[in-house]
Amino acid sequence: MLAGALTATMLAPAVANAAPMRDRAWVTVVARGLDNPRGVTIGYDGAVVLAEAGRGGRSDRCVDSPEGGKVCLGLSGGITAVSVGRRGAWSQRRIVGGLPSLAGRDGASAVGPHDVSPYGDREYVTALGLGGTPQSRFDLGLAGLMLGQTLIVRSDRNGQSTRSFGDPAAFEGRRDPDRQGVDSNPYSILGTRNGAVAVDAGGNTLLTIGQRGAVSTLAVFPNRMVAGPSGGRVSMQAVPTSVVRGPDGAFYVGQLTGFPFPVGGARVYRVVPGQQPTVVARGFTNIVDIAFDRQGRLLVLEIAKNGLASGDQTGALIRVDRRGNHTELVPGRLTAPGGLAVGADGSLFVTNHSTSAGRGELLRIANV
Template sequence: MLAGALAVTMLAPAAANAAPRTWVSVIAHGLDNPRGVTIGYDGAVVLAEAGRGGRSDKCRESPEGGKVCLGLSGAITAVSTGRRDAWTQRRIVSGLPSLAGRDGASAVGPHDVSPYGDGEYITALGLGGTPQSRFDLGLLGLMLGQTVIVKSDRNGRSTRSFGDPAAYEGRRDPDRQGVDSNPYSVLGTRDGAVAVDAGGNSLVAIDRRSAMSTVAVFPNRMVAGPSGGRVAMQAVPTSVVRGPDGAFYVGQLTGAPFPVGGARVYRVVPGQRPTVFARGFTNIVDIAFDRQGRLLVLELAKNGLASGDQTGALIRVDRRGNRTELAPGRLTAPGGLAVGGDGAVYVTNRSTSAGRGELLRIVM
């Protein structure tokens, strides 16, 4: 009943409310392209750093233009509070593959992280291409496009492959638009995990034996083109979370022409077609639900990627569909969010910058 009521009230955007008073603090800095965030087993805030690439001879042409080179600068970082509420940060897993240009910006690497079980985490390693494009990058480059289990404890650190969404995209191409894979979000489940493939416009399931299946495909939509007329816009899903009703919820970045207000949140029940849960957002990079069951939407660029403006936005949607922007003007190209047990919202900021990324704590 809750899901049905929410779906009805959220289909169309309501007027934005005045921003409540918020306190924003930087609790971690110096991060390399920080992306997805989760709350760890010990209450620490755990985030994925896509890294800054490397200076190796393992390079390829980027789909966006220019040369990107492989390095082992990707990491999983934990940020925790100790005495006198002082925050400390440490990379609990390092040496993960990362692709970037010479300036290290807009890296492809660990894009998201989620608890998996028994002190482990699962991370989604981006790719941005076909599975064959990995072979020019050597053995370590083959990890790109995969979901990987990582663990760090007193016995050391371990990394093992769990699923290969890129290979699955190569075999199945669920959206039938040509092979293109970029795993961007992952969520551990009791049955294994689900992962969003932004390149493949799909949500895939990975069971505990690493077998994969398609949960949902997100359709193209016809939108106004930059030069007039109508063009087909790909969905480009970027986030997946479990909702209060147990269903999966997926946010979309959208593809070109990146229209303002063109992004949606989909509700996904396995075995059924995705339905629109909320609409009227711009370039969604992550979503979450707070402790009251309200939807939180993180926009990478509130004025649209085509504008060149990197101002982001965090929007809260109540059960009547009313929208409130939280901490307006404080976000620059944000990359991920999570809600802590204390109700605070944790957001990675400057997610496309090497060495300048931050983790923010937002309290209302």
């Protein structure tokens, strides 16, 4: 009953232009100087834990980028914890560092640790992006082989440790579930009792990863025909970027969309194992993350509210009410946001400037 009620309310007609929220909500910067900060979660001790994709490196391990130019490998990626002390001051610390990161000379738009989630006994699981084929990793040396994988990381008084968990890129290379050519970019991950589920944005898939690292397909997200930039219709890939578990126990997946990145063209899917994905909310633009607040309302984070093709990096955080209406929270305060989490007190944590090296922030949004 809960699943049906939730789906019905989310499928209700949405307001085309999200009404901005202009009440008591306020924004605080609680961490600065981050390198391409992406996914964020709440850690075991209440700290806010986020993935930093890093700033690449200046090594001789460089390859041609699909978007043009050269990108070089470094070990500048990591997992960072941000916590508040007794006197109310926030502090940040790298709990795990030395993870692979691929970026151009300016360090922007890095590929590296894209998301993090609690897993197991005070451990975390992280997804490392790739944006290519598994074979492309071999040109980057030993550290480059970690790209496209999921890792289990741990940090305690005995130091930090990292171990391989699953290899979505290798799975994409063997299976290519969407039959559109091999392309893997693990982007979001969620730890579960039986392992994890992960979104491969390049492969247009939601994957399960067993406790021993075995990868299998949970869902494939289809292409859609949309209006092309020069007229006519073009086939647009889904490009899923986020996965969370909903109040009804199902998985919910947000999509960035592929070219031509239409404004209002992104959707949220509901996934139940063994069933085809169903659309539960629509009318968004370039979704980079989703969450549910303490009242069970859907929260959608857009990396570029006016569309990636516009060149405008203004982001948006949208709340969807029970009738499907969209309300934009803190309008004008987000620039290329990258990740979203809900704190124990209901406040929201958003990574901001997620495609910049050294300029990334973690924001706390309260009274929403």
